[in-house]
Amino acid sequence: xxxxxxxxxxxxxxTISNIIFRLTYHLVTSDGQIMMPDFVLxxxxxxxxxxEVFFMEVKRxxxxxxxxxxNDMIKLSKEMHIALNKLVVKKVKKPEVxxxxxxxxxxxxxxxxxxxxxxxxxxxxxxxxxARDISDDILLLPTIIEKLNxxxxxxxxxxxxLYNSKNEEVVDLAAYTRKPCKNPVLISQDAIxx
Numbered sequence: 704x705x706x707x708x709x710x711x712x713x714x715x716x717x718t719i720s721n722i723i724f725r726l727t728y729h730l731v732t733s734d735g736q737i738m739m740p741d742f743v744l745x746x747x748x749x750x751x752x753x754x755e756v757f758f759m760e761v762k763r764x765x766x767x768x769x770x771x772x773x774n775d776m777i778k779l780s781k782e783m784h785i786a787l788n789k790l791v792v793k794k795v796k797k798p799e800v801x802x803x804x805x806x807x808x809x810x811x812x813x814x815x816x817x818x819x820x821x822x823x824x825x826x827x828x829x830x831x832x833x834a835r836d837i838s839d840d841i842l843l844l845p846t847i848i849e850k851l852n853x854x855x856x857x858x859x860x861x862x863x864x865l866y867n868s869k870n871e872e873v874v875d876l877a878a879y880t881r882k883p884c885k886n887p888v889l890i891s892q893d894a895i896x897x
Contacts, residue, residue, distance in 0.1 A: 730755065730782055740782050744858070746865060754793065754865055755786035756858050757801045764807035779804055780825050783815040784883040791817060796864045801854050808833045812854050829853060
């Protein structure tokens, strides 16, 4: 029992030392498009490649766009799509990426996976409210912790599968991947006239 516990502690220690939190992070797609998530959690197994496992987009109430003609849910889904493709190329078993969309005091958590040919599933896993300055909101804490713990378990499973990807035989899903859509471009009325 002690030997298993020490192995788990050692793996946890290694995992924690390689997890990096960033508020200023540039996510670059294969075609050179640069995206800037509001918050990202990623693993750096080597100096060359980062593997993102969690994204968060935060907006104040009523502000739905990120000045690129797309809303934050679309931006979050693109970020998760890019990160999922990296995990698939690395041949991670059952790759999943988690995202959190927060607006004002509300939050929606998603996970994305790829099960079939080109079908990226972005699944809403929970919806909750953050505590505000109202004293009754303290009752929300158990629910908030439960929802955050659900996301943590998915992230931990993905990190574990990422570290074990060298040692396991998995189904190669690389043929299933697709490139994410580019940002929309504003076209002037003069360019439309033929």
